[in-house]
Amino acid sequence: MKSPKSLQPLIEDGVIDHVIRPLKSGKEAQIFVVSTAEGIRCAKVYKEANKRGFRQAGLYQEGRTVRNSRRSRAMSNGTRYGRREQEEVWQSAEVAALFALAEAQVRVPRPYLFLDGVLLMELIVDDQGNAAPRLADVELTEQQAHNFHQTLITNIARMLCAGIVHGDLSEYNILIDATGPVIIDLPQSVNASANNNAAAFFVRDIDHLATFFGRFAPAILKTDYGREMWVLYKNGTLRPDTPLTGRFVPEAAPADVAAVLREIDAARIEEEWRRAQL
Numbered sequence: 001m002k003s004p005k006s007l008q009p010l011i012e013d014g015v016i017d018h019v020i021r022p023l024k025s026g027k028e029a030q031i032f033v034v035s036t037a038e039g040i041r042c043a044k045v046y047k048e049a050n051k052r053g054f055r056q057a058g059l060y061q062e063g064r065t066v067r068n069s070r071r072s073r074a075m076s077n078g079t080r081y082g083r084r085e086q087e088e089v090w091q092s093a094e095v096a097a098l099f100a101l102a103e104a105q106v107r108v109p110r111p112y113l114f115l116d117g118v119l120l121m122e123l124i125v126d127d128q129g130n131a132a133p134r135l136a137d138v139e140l141t142e143q144q145a146h147n148f149h150q151t152l153i154t155n156i157a158r159m160l161c162a163g164i165v166h167g168d169l170s171e172y173n174i175l176i177d178a179t180g181p182v183i184i185d186l187p188q189s190v191n192a193s194a195n196n197n198a199a200a201f202f203v204r205d206i207d208h209l210a211t212f213f214g215r216f217a218p219a220i221l222k223t224d225y226g227r228e229m230w231v232l233y234k235n236g237t238l239r240p241d242t243p244l245t246g247r248f249v250p251e252a253a254p255a256d257v258a259a260v261l262r263e264i265d266a267a268r269i270e271e272e273w274r275r276a277q278l
Helices: 005-012 057-061 069-077 080-103 142-161 198-213 218-222 225-234 257-277
Strands: 018-025 029-036 039-046 111-115 118-122 174-177 180-183
Touching: 005 018, 005 039, 005 118, 018 039, 080 111, 080 118, 142 180, 142 198, 142 218, 142 225, 198 218, 198 225, 198 257
Parallel strands: none
Antiparallel strands: 018 029, 029 039, 039 118, 111 118, 174 180
16 A cells, blocks of 8 residues: 555655555544564554544643653643644653553553654454454453453553543443453543542543443443542552452531532533533
């Protein structure tokens, strides 16, 4: 096939031998299957901000630090240079998250390099060697639903221990390879300790998974891993191997106005996310 313009510099530099085929076009990026000297990879080409479908990006960018003061001022002022730098920060967030999560033994595509708005990473395949399907496109038995759900809960706990919240997790950005679920699409990932929306995003991610897997295994609908893990994380007692029960019993306490406001904000975020999917 004719090579996309965005991948031509990597071909000229010998990073990519040739483009095999397009794989996916989503709200954030286009993904291509490519051949390299090291084997078959996938190349994720990020879309420009005005062509992206992801809304409410500001909620996710809170807490992302920029060391260069000139860049930070430009981004705050919304200049052309600032918008370009903001794009780089947005794209680099996924790259940084993937490297950190791979190191934390979270099942994500292994990243190789990021150059000129293109992320070269591992191609996730099924047991036949074909591009792995999304979780949303797989029919599950009750036992498979329980197994995949537990695998994801374990990986999400590792993510949170690494200080990262996915922020947009659902059956549409989880792939199923020969051994189970692989989490993908992390440009909107947030810093668990620096983003005021992190708790709401985290609980929402877990609730989305419970809703999906609950279609195949109704018992999962009764679990509340999100709030259980978040309380352990905030108390500093969550570890990658911490036993989890899926139960959460809030402590009896006097009315907490701040907590009520956070719940309202969480409901607002949920509604914004729902509208963004329409």
